Amino acid sequence: MDERKRRILQALVEDYIETAQPVGSRAIARRHGLGVSPATIRNEMADLEEMGFVEQPHTSAGRVPSSRGYRYYVDHLMAVGIPGERELEPLRRVCGDRTVPVRALIRRTAGVLSQMTQYTSLVVGPQLEKATFKCLEVIPVNGNRLLVVLLTGSGLIQTRLVDRPEGVPLEYLEGMVSALNGAFAGMDLAAVATRGLDRARVDFPRGVGLLESLRGMIELGGAQEEEDVLFVGGTSNILKQPEFRDVDKIRRLFSVFERQQLIQELLTELNVDPEDVVVTIGEENPCPDMHDCSLVSAAYYVGGKLLGRIGILGPRRMRYARVVGMVSMVREMLSQELWRRRLG
Amino acid sequence: MDERKRRILQALVEDYIETAQPVGSRAIARRHGLGVSPATIRNEMADLEEMGFVEQPHTSAGRVPSSRGYRYYVDHLMAVGIPGERELEPLRRVCGDRTVPVRALIRRTAGVLSQMTQYTSLVVGPQLEKATFKCLEVIPVNGNRLLVVLLTGSGLIQTRLVDRPEGVPLEYLEGMVSALNGAFAGMDLAAVATRGLDRARVDFPRGVGLLESLRGMIELGGAQEEEDVLFVGGTSNILKQPEFRDVDKIRRLFSVFERQQLIQELLTELNVDPEDVVVTIGEENPCPDMHDCSLVSAAYYVGGKLLGRIGILGPRRMRYARVVGMVSMVREMLSQELWRRRLG
DNA sequence: GCTTAGCACTCCAGGCGCGAGAGTGCTAAG
DNA sequence: CTTAGCACTCTCGCGCCTGGAGTGCTAAGC
Numbered sequence: 179m180d181e182r183k184r185r186i187l188q189a190l191v192e193d194y195i196e197t198a199q200p201v202g203s204r205a206i207a208r209r210h211g212l213g214v215s216p217a218t219i220r221n222e223m224a225d226l227e228e229m230g231f232v233e234q235p236h237t238s239a240g241r242v243p244s245s246r247g248y249r250y251y252v253d254h255l256m257a258v259g260i261p262g263e264r265e266l267e268p269l270r271r272v273c274g275d276r277t278v279p280v281r282a283l284i285r286r287t288a289g290v291l292s293q294m295t296q297y298t299s300l301v302v303g304p305q306l307e308k309a310t311f312k313c314l315e316v317i318p319v320n321g322n323r324l325l326v327v328l329l330t331g332s333g334l335i336q337t338r339l340v341d342r343p344e345g346v347p348l349e350y351l352e353g354m355v356s357a358l359n360g361a362f363a364g365m366d367l368a369a370v371a372t373r374g375l376d377r378a379r380v381d382f383p384r385g386v387g388l389l390e391s392l393r394g395m396i397e398l399g400g401a402q403e404e405e406d407v408l409f410v411g412g413t414s415n416i417l418k419q420p421e422f423r424d425v426d427k428i429r430r431l432f433s434v435f436e437r438q439q440l441i442q443e444l445l446t447e448l449n450v451d452p453e454d455v456v457v458t459i460g461e462e463n464p465c466p467d468m469h470d471c472s473l474v475s476a477a478y479y480v481g482g483k484l485l486g487r488i489g490i491l492g493p494r495r496m497r498y499a500r501v502v503g504m505v506s507m508v509r510e511m512l513s514q515e516l517w518r519r520r521l522g
Numbered sequence: 523m524d525e526r527k528r529r530i531l532q533a534l535v536e537d538y539i540e541t542a543q544p545v546g547s548r549a550i551a552r553r554h555g556l557g558v559s560p561a562t563i564r565n566e567m568a569d570l571e572e573m574g575f576v577e578q579p580h581t582s583a584g585r586v587p588s589s590r591g592y593r594y595y596v597d598h599l600m601a602v603g604i605p606g607e608r609e610l611e612p613l614r615r616v617c618g619d620r621t622v623p624v625r626a627l628i629r630r631t632a633g634v635l636s637q638m639t640q641y642t643s644l645v646v647g648p649q650l651e652k653a654t655f656k657c658l659e660v661i662p663v664n665g666n667r668l669l670v671v672l673l674t675g676s677g678l679i680q681t682r683l684v685d686r687p688e689g690v691p692l693e694y695l696e697g698m699v700s701a702l703n704g705a706f707a708g709m710d711l712a713a714v715a716t717r718g719l720d721r722a723r724v725d726f727p728r729g730v731g732l733l734e735s736l737r738g739m740i741e742l743g744g745a746q747e748e749e750d751v752l753f754v755g756g757t758s759n760i761l762k763q764p765e766f767r768d769v770d771k772i773r774r775l776f777s778v779f780e781r782q783q784l785i786q787e788l789l790t791e792l793n794v795d796p797e798d799v800v801v802t803i804g805e806e807n808p809c810p811d812m813h814d815c816s817l818v819s820a821a822y823y824v825g826g827k828l829l830g831r832i833g834i835l836g837p838r839r840m841r842y843a844r845v846v847g848m849v850s851m852v853r854e855m856l857s858q859e860l861w862r863r864r865l866g
Numbered sequence: 867g868c869t870t871a872g873c874a875c876t877c878c879a880g881g882c883g884c885g886a887g888a889g890t891g892c893t894a895a896g
Numbered sequence: 897c898t899t900a901g902c903a904c905t906c907t908c909g910c911g912c913c914t915g916g917a918g919t920g921c922t923a924a925g926c
Contacts, residue, residue: 202889217899220890238889238906277738279682317659319673320865327671327681329663337671337679338623394621413757414776423769425761432758522664546918561870564919582877582918 179229185212186222187231188255191243195495198420200240245460245494248472252457252498259503265294269508273515280304280333280519284486284512285409291508292412295501297492298435299411300475302442304334304485304516306396311362311370312521316355316388318348324388328395330367332480333519340391346384354382364522371396408438419493421470430467440465445475445487452477452484455506460494472496476509480516488512523573529556530566531575532599535587539839542764544584589804589838592816596801596842603847609638613852617859624648624677624863628830628856629753635852636756639845641836642779643755644819646786648678648829648860650740655706655714656865660699660732662692668732672739674711676824677863684735690728698726708866715740752782765814765837774811784809789819789831796821796828799850804838816840820853824860832856 189210193201203216203223212219223241226232231247234240243251272278272286284303292299309330317325319339328336358378362370375389382389413435422428434440444465448456458473474496475489488509490501533554537545547560547567556563567585570576575591578584587595616622616630628647636643653674661669663683672680702722706714719733726733757779766772778784788809792800802817818840819833832853834845 200889204889215899216889217891217901218897221898224891234890236906237891238904240889313661313663315659315661315669315671317657317671317673319657323865325659325671325673325679327659327661327669329661329669329683333683335669335681335683337681339673339677339679412780414773414780417769417773417776425767425769425772428769428772429758429761432761436756436758521667544918548918559870560918561872561920562868565869568920578919580877581920582875584918 182212182214183222183226184255185210186219187226187243187247188251190223190226190232190241191247191251191255194243195497198495200235200242202240205240243495245462248459248494248498249462252459252502256499256502258506259500261294261500261504261507265504266507268293269511273511276519279335280516283515285411287488287508287512288409288411291488291490291504292415294504294508295490295492295497296412296415296418297490297496297501298413298416299409300441300445300473300489300491301409301411302445302486302488303407303409304330304332305407306330306334306336307368307371308483308485309334309367310483311365311367313359314355314362314392316351318342324351326388326391326395328392329521331364331521332483332485332516333521336395338391338395340388343385343387350382350384351388354378354385354388357381367396408442410435410441416471416492419495421493421495427470431471434465434467444473445489448473448475452479455502455509457498457502470494472498474498474501474505476505478509478513478516480513480520485516526556526558527566527570528599529554530563531570531587531591532595534567534570534576534585535591535595535599538587539841542839544579544586546584549584587839589806592803592838592842593806596803596846600843600846602850603844605638605844605848605851609848610851612637613855617855620863623679624860627859629755631832631852631856632753632755635832635834635848636759638848638852639834639836639841640756640759640762641834641840641845642757642760643753644785644789644817644833644835645753645755646789646830646832647751647753648674648676649751650674650678650680651712651715652827652829653678653711654827655709655711657703658699658706658736660695662686668695670732670735670739672736673865675708675865676827676829676860677865680739682735682739684732687729687731694726694728695732698722698729698732701725711740752786754779754785760815760836763837763839765839771814775815778809778811788817789833792817792819796823799846799853801842801846814838816842818842818845818849820849822853822857822860824857824864829860 186206189206190201193205193209203219206219207216223232227234227241230244231250232241233244235242268290272290281303284301288299288301309332312329312331315327319325322342324340324342326338326340362374365374371393375393378389379386416422417428448458455474455476460472461469463469463473470493471491472494473489473491475487477484477487479485488505490505530550533550534545537549537553547563550563551560567576571578571585574588575594576585577588579586612634616634625647628645632643632645653676656673656675659671663669666686668684668686670682670684706718709718715737719737722733723730760766761772792802799818799820804816805813807813807817814837815835816838817833817835819831821828821831823829832849834849
């Protein structure tokens with residue numbers, strides 16, 4: 179892979195990303211003056227094809243990057259774009275509004291991200307299990323019910339209405355809550371759900387029902403069944419792409435969007451390295467219905483604590499340089515804002 | 523419009539709904555033995571066309587119902603379907619689970635509804651403004667912040683983290699909260715947001731900031747900007763319909779789905795009569811991008827209080843009889859379950 | 867007077883052939 | 897090693913044609 183081949187591959191990928199048309203030797207020679215004739219480029223392209231970086235839809239069409247070609251481009255050739263101040267303005271507006279609750283903040287970020295990129299955004303909201311315990315409050319309602327309020331260190335609030343255990347005086351419950359508040363302060367909620375609550379069962383045998391409700395709130399609040407964890411924004415954007423002319427393809431993809439849990443697992447699985455923006459191209463994606471797509475994703479976190487993930491889904495022919503820059507920027511700003519909002 | 527014409531129109535609409543193909547005189551004569559020959563039916567169909575109930579895509583194709591034809595069918599001809607016990611089972615499972623919070627219940631209902639009908643469901647969640655005040659609680663956090671918890675009579679919980687007004691002792695705030703709890707109990711939240719809070723400003727001049735936050739929670743919690751109010755389910759279902767082969771049409775429709783506020787207003791506007799299931803056919807819909815669709819919608823409510831709306835969006839060639847029955851049933855069951863959960 | 871058989875007519879869908887255009891690979895010369 | 901020239905290949909769009917479905921009209925029948 180000499181320098182000239184790299185230049186040609188880069189030109190080819192970038193032209194294809196822009197035009198969505200197979201790129202011929204002529205076009206490369208003309209648009210990116212590499213100082214060589216189309217014939218030379220043809221030879222090089224034949225080599226690139228043999229190496230698996232480009233493909234021909236059929237003889238006598240230009241070349242199209244293969245997944246491997248995109249991979250090489252992303253890893254070695256592209257210059258990550260830095261979003262301009264103008265583009266960032268809507269993002270700043272969203273992230274600057276301190277009156278908006280955390281969950282709404284995340285959702286709006288998803289919306290802005292899809293608008294900035296003109297692709298579809300997938301955002302996994304803050305997962306309760308990944309947060310820390312801040313405080314707990316129990317409010318009696320109607321005599322026979324309790325409103326349980328759980329607050330995390332990242333400012334996330336989870337509430338639930340539960341039946342009040344019969345025959346247990348309010349003082350007992352209040353004592354229990356204040357003991358728990360003392361014992362759990364700053365703990366990981368995941369640890370609270372396992373070790374913490376088990377220990378509390380011993381000290382407060384009459385409050386077992388309430389403890390179980392609390393466990394349910396923590397476990398369901400982050401995971402699977404409970405809603406509001408995944409936000410999908412700008413689904414219609416992806417339909418602007420010429421590769422999505424096929425209704426059947428669209429339908430398969432949209433079915434995936436409806437399976438929140440699947441997407442959540444997907445993003446979780448991919449983001450092994452919390453520091454990086456991860457690009458997943460075509461078949462690299464474990465979900466077969468997304469093999470025509472690429473995903474650019476990153477984790478956001480607060481004080482080293484991973485909270486959730488943001489991602490952009492577009493066609494394989496995605497403007498990687500631009501999108502990677504934006505995802506990185508959004509991750510940064512979101513993390514900052516959440517850091518600003520942290521509670522102790 | 524004699525009886526025979528009605529029978530023919532009914533047969534035509536039902537055949538077309540089933541096959542999505544223009545219906546010819548032969549087909550009607552064969553499949554619905556009305557005891558007359560195709561030629562007679564042809565004459566009648568020509569009349570129906572003149573009356574505006576059916577249309578011809580082109581000479582020498584069969585007929586297709588017009589919007590007016592569907593309207594007549596829905597108003598006078600269809601026999602509303604009663605969902606079978608088997609179909610209802612997933613719905614019962616969702617509505618029977620008392621541990622699920624109200625908002626999640628609504629969202630799941632949207633999911634089930636779209637699955638039952640195989641169309642797309644639009645559900646407007648319970649709007650805070652439409653609910654009644656149950657109780658309010660304020661929990662100090664970190665010394666300089668307050669967690670405000672608002673509970674409605676329908677079991678809906680709204681929370682927000684706000685700055686604590688400086689220099690105001692906790693006792694003052696607690697006194698204020700308990701005074702508000704007494705004054706607002708059972709009141710409409712809309713009334714609380716306007717009259718109630720204004721009056722409270724006079725009594726508690728040092729708590730004005732908190733009162734404003736409360737107003738914000740009520741107003742934003744139901745309306746526009748605040749999220750989680752509209753649930754769209756089964757978007758991919760509508761893509762199964764042959765009328766949605768055109769990607770551009772799909773894109774326009776999906777753009778509408780992303781405009782929560784628009785849909786919310788739409789459903790609100792249509793459901794003038796809270797007792798009825800309303801069918802909106804094609805051009806009757808005020809949103810131009812939905813002119814190819816029909817919408818079956820109904821309000822759900824608790825103890826006479828309207829809470830929100832459910833709707834099913836499908837092609838104009840929708841299985842109205844079935845869908846109307848299902849929407850009606852879901853509305854009923856959802857209302858019942860919410861009634862069971864009411865607080866006081 | 868309503869119904870129906872017969873028939874000519876219309877129009878769409880789909881298959882076929884053809885030519886233009888784009889881009890290639892190969893060859894031979896620089 | 898590079899490049900001009902050229903033959904070759906493949907797609908795409910166009911017009912043409914044909915089969916089929918369904919109609920409207922007319923005239924005969926009940």
